[in-house]
Amino acid sequence: MTTTLVHIGNSKGIRIPKAVLEQCHFTGDIDMQVEGNTLILKPIKHRARAGWDEAFKKMHANGEDVLLMPEYIDMDGKDWQW
Numbered sequence: 001m002t003t004t005l006v007h008i009g010n011s012k013g014i015r016i017p018k019a020v021l022e023q024c025h026f027t028g029d030i031d032m033q034v035e036g037n038t039l040i041l042k043p044i045k046h047r048a049r050a051g052w053d054e055a056f057k058k059m060h061a062n063g064e065d066v067l068l069m070p071e072y073i074d075m076d077g078k079d080w081q082w
Contacts, residue, residue, distance in 0.1 A: 003015060003016075024043060025043045026041070026043050028046075029044040029046075030042065030044060031043070
């Protein structure tokens with residue numbers, strides 16, 4: 001497949017056909033690497049829970065890491081109201 005460089009402001013870019021975007025699973029951020037004179041594009045797969053560790057540290061520093069439920073729950077049900 002051949003494509004042409006196009007002007008985008010002070011830069012240049014390429015148009016990627018929709019079928020290629022779908023085949024490569026490009027939907028958001030893309031990792032771009034250069035190896036020799038070859039440009040390599042890869043989709044970035046966002047990991048579940050990415051950034052949670054930093055968020056928890058920030059919550060702790062702000063004193064926001066309090067339990068919303070009691071630590072002990074009566075699983076026998078003797079104190080439960082039905």
